[in-house]
Amino acid sequence: MENWIRAKLGLCRGPEWGTTARMIVDAHVHLYPAEVDRDPAAWAAAHGEAHWAMLCTRRRRDGRPVQSLPTLAGLLRAMDDAGIGRAVLLGWYWEKPETCAWQNRFHATCVRAHPDRLAACATLHPAVGPEAVLTELRRAREEGLSGVGELSPHSQGYRCDDPAFEAALQLAGELQFPVNLHVTDPASRRYPGWVETPADDFVQLAHRFPATRFILAHWGGMLPVNDARFATLDNVWYDTAASPLVYAADVWSRVLPALGTGRVLFGSDFPLNLYPRVAVEAEMARFLAEARAGGAGDAVLGANAAKLFRL
Numbered sequence: 001m002e003n004w005i006r007a008k009l010g011l012c013r014g015p016e017w018g019t020t021a022r023m024i025v026d027a028h029v030h031l032y033p034a035e036v037d038r039d040p041a042a043w044a045a046a047h048g049e050a051h052w053a054m055l056c057t058r059r060r061r062d063g064r065p066v067q068s069l070p071t072l073a074g075l076l077r078a079m080d081d082a083g084i085g086r087a088v089l090l091g092w093y094w095e096k097p098e099t100c101a102w103q104n105r106f107h108a109t110c111v112r113a114h115p116d117r118l119a120a121c122a123t124l125h126p127a128v129g130p131e132a133v134l135t136e137l138r139r140a141r142e143e144g145l146s147g148v149g150e151l152s153p154h155s156q157g158y159r160c161d162d163p164a165f166e167a168a169l170q171l172a173g174e175l176q177f178p179v180n181l182h183v184t185d186p187a188s189r190r191y192p193g194w195v196e197t198p199a200d201d202f203v204q205l206a207h208r209f210p211a212t213r214f215i216l217a218h219w220g221g222m223l224p225v226n227d228a229r230f231a232t233l234d235n236v237w238y239d240t241a242a243s244p245l246v247y248a249a250d251v252w253s254r255v256l257p258a259l260g261t262g263r264v265l266f267g268s269d270f271p272l273n274l275y276p277r278v279a280v281e282a283e284m285a286r287f288l289a290e291a292r293a294g295g296a297g298d299a300v301l302g303a304n305a306a307k308l309f310r311l
């Protein structure tokens with residue numbers, strides 16, 4: 001990020017992440033091996049990941065990609081620029097179990113290389129059956145991963161009562177692995193790749209797996225604001241990923257008090273460009289400034305994530 005932007009946003013480079021009390025955590029970050037960035041569309045075609053391609057390889061009218069795919073070094077630089085101490089890497093909700101396993105191995109190398117800056121979740125696909133899903137999750141844990149997600153039964157093409165998915169949720173609870181689920185807002189515009197994610201599914205999952213902690217991404221698609229049942233769910237949290245692409249900046253002051261600051265995790269959806277009208281690529285700092293201006297304090301900006309992911 002340019003220095004003038006940093007100055008404007010009131011940011012400075014510094015070891016702010018040295019202390020846990022004020023450590024800022026971005027709880028929703030995606031990262032891919034460098035090989036994907038060489039030709040993302042060809043990579044996706046070769047691996048049968050059409051849904052990812054639809055969302056992540058789009059191009060603007062001028063030919064530039066809508067979303068860049070930075071390397072690990074690029075992510076760490078973006079975190080440094082924004083004064084973000086830690087990031088939680090979330091896997092993509094791939095359509096193929098082998099792509100899930102491949103990304104989990106990559107996440108393990110990232111966490112091993114930067115245990116002070118990164119935590120990571122395992123992504124899964126139940127198509128391989130309960131036994132193989134549990135083996136993959138246990139392996140991910142041995143390799144240093146500490147959560148599950150981002151999963152999207154509705155995009156990955158399985159039911160919420162799929163036996164392998166249920167087995168994974170059960171084990172996640174036993175391992176104290178939070179489970180991040182992709183949620184869409186029924187009232188949002190229908191962007192490419194939008195899927196319906198019914199509130200009933202999340203309410204039932206939270207009830208059926210009371211020992212499992214769920215993080216419903218993207219403000220839970222505003223389901224918790226519009227559906228009173230969510231207020232009774234003690235094992236559900238929400239992240240703020242991609243917020244500026246769907247909601248105006250006043251979402252923070254409107255929704256934070258309703259959900260409770262103990263229930264919300266700051267997460268950007270990096271490397272998604274959250275401000276395509278004013279920025280060329282993803283800038284965590286701009287979003288962090290929006291969150292702070294909207295009233296997000298230590299709990300939302302880091303303490304909640306630190307507790308859930310045991311950072």
Ligand SMILES: [Zn+2]
Nearest residue numbers: 150182183217
């Ligand atoms: Zn998502």
